[in-house]
Amino acid sequence: MLDELVRRDPDATLAIDAHPERPITVRRAELRDRVQRLRTELADAGLGRGDCLAVWLPNWSDSLVFQFAAASLGAHVVGLNTRYNVEEVTHVLQRSRPAVLAIAHDFHGLDLIATLRDAVRTAGTTAPPPAVVVVPGPHGRPCEDPTHYDVGAGAWTPSDAAAPSPGAHEHDELAVAFTTSGSTGKPKLAAHTASAVVSHARADADGMGIRDSDVVLCALPLSGVFGFSTAMAGLAGGAACLLEPVFDEDGVVADMARWGVTHVVAADDMLTRIAAAWRRHALDLSRWRWLGIADFLGRSHEVAAWARDEFGTLTSGVYGSSEVFALACFWPDDEPAPRRWTGGGHLVSGEMQARTADPATDEVTAPGEQGELHLRGPNVVDAYLGSPEAAESSFTADGWFKTGDLAEIDEDGAIRYVCRIGDVLRLRGFLVDPAEIEHRLAAHPAVTTAKVVGARVGDGSTLAVGFVVLAPGEVATDQDLRDWCAAALARFKVPTAVHVLDRMPTTSGTNGTKIRAATLREWAQQWHAEVAR
The missing domain is CATH 3.30.300.30 (ANL, C-terminal domain)
Incomplete structure (x- = not known):
């Protein structure tokens, strides 16, 4: 996918590292060159097919570079939120057993290395310590002594001098894993293959109408499934990803106006803050065409009406999860509001299928009847890292993934998300x-x-x-x-x-x-x- 973008227009902007005074634009060819150099370093460090790379970075273009470089080696990425505590990092180390961990240096006053050291000690013999790559980020100070980050397997900073090592891994390996909500126990790490990432990103981009010269806001962490799916859809459609490493609503609104953001995916909590910041500054957001919204606080209809009335933005409710990617379904443009603002919609790909069933018996329910939503297709989780037994309880006997969500499916295939079955x-x-x-x-x-x-x-x-x-x-x-x-x-x-x-x-x-x-x-x-x- 990245090579195709470069062939089409190597000088087009692929990413923007946001900063109030010193933003940095990254061209497609430039990012691919960074991927090839990092690929060589990771291979020299022993990362290869089937290995895990943990990425503990904010929304920097470096995060995209590590994702592409790992996938080109047949390795997979597990993202860590910069807010994770010792217990959460320990859990990821034990489940995914990363060979290498990329960590942000001197970011936002966070002492990530202290948390990592504590997590490595807590994990003990259940997870070997990873080698650590220290990443200063696009606007950070260089790390003078990477050995400070050594937790037992060495540490280094990426070098711009590494010889490029082109080529992608020829097999369809796991490429990325996301932490699940953990609503029914310890969070799991739901992993997907490289082909699933690409096919889903292209389907999302087509459904969202993303095209060259568009700009997609990436304010949700790339370590989470909603942030990741949004960024991948943006790249697949040829847009530039506006990467916000820290969410500050006033700064985000200023960046949306400065760069002409066309597409946004977020929950109503973040969007409520964006709306409040816009009312303070009244900046030009007239290029904003599409909004995908998740209702976490019951404010989605209010936000959707604001975006429509002020900018003519088309808003769609969305549905997704770590196991089936975010943006697994959303509403077509001609679906009338307010139904279009609710969670659900149509599956983004014809290769995906949905049904509802009785949660107790898995007996399929008729169209229009509520039941547990079951899905199957290339977007469905391929493995649970460190927990192969998790799949046994997650799938029906005939191979459908049980989402744990209550939903209705209309005659035309439209899915209306109701709520978590437990709610x-x-x-x-x-x-x-x-x-x-x-x-x-x-x-x-x-x-x-x-x-x-x-x-x-x-x-x-x-x-x-x-x-x-x-x-x-x-x-x-x-x-x-x-x-x-x-x-x-x-x-x-x-x-x-x-x-x-x-x-x-x-x-x-x-x-x-x-x-x-x-x-x-x-x-x-x-x-x-x-x-x-």
Whole structure:
């Protein structure tokens, strides 16, 4: 894919390393030359077919270079978020056993090497220490003493003098792995082959309408599946990737205007901050054509309407995961809003298939009926690093991947994501998507964020319990908010209680900030226990 881009136009911009004063543009031919030089160094360090390269870098063009160089050797990349702690790094070392680890030098005040040393000690004999490549980054200070980064297998900094070593590995090996959410236990590392990466990226680029001269915002970490899939789609379509190593909404909006961003993929938490920054600065974002949005905080419709009204941007809800890539499906341009703003859509490739089934029996459900979403095709996970037994529980007997998500599939094949199966509420015998109640609560003039979870009662039934954050200076009581829901929802969907919080409990991951539903469920259960006394 990279060679094809270079043949088409070697001088076209492939990446932009963002910086408020000193941005750096990277030409296609230049990046390929960097890939070839790094390929030689990694091969000299012993990295080869089937080996793992851990990449602990922010969104720098170096991250792309390491990905392409590793894949050309038949090795695969595991990305580490720069926010990872010792436990998370240890888990990756044990599962993936990287032969080499690329680490950011002197980035954003983070002491990554101290975390790595602690992780290597914690892993002990369960994972050999990796060789370390110290990467200063496009705007960083050179590392004068790479031996400081040696954790037992040597350390060095990439050299510009290495002789180019052209050529790609002839076999279709694993190329990349992503950490799963870990919602059902320890996170897994879902790995995909090189051909799957390329075919999915090309399908995404075609569906998103990406073409030469476009600019794709890459603000989500490339170590996560949403950031990675966005960048690969941009490259496959011939666009330039605007790489933001740190998310600062004011800086991102300024860069979007400066470089004429055309495509954005993000969750509603990040986009809400981008919208607020634009209102402060009112910069020209008129080139922004397409937005893929994931609803983590219940604000996706609000953001979609803002982008449409201000810039004419077409917004689509998206669906994906570490096991099936991000952007596995989204809505066509002619799908009317607001349905187009919801999670789901059409599969991006004709080689992919979807069905829904009873979560307990795997018996296939009819079109329009809710069931667990099953997928198969080249985008589906090829292996779980360090955990081959994980595939046994992840696939049906006839070879379909079980996503763990509740969905509906229409007659025309459109997929409507409902929620995680563990989040669905059974209220008075009916299955209810909590998002339906959340959207009603969020529509209240005083509410900025809403989340609804279930609390189990003594007879085994479930109560819907809401949690909201109010806008500054606003006041709304539990009764006010329940009355508001009752005016538009069926009686059995009205929350038994709505609690007002100063802020939601959240967790920040590679794909964005999510509300910690498990914590809210604990609070809801505690509330019910106190009321029942």
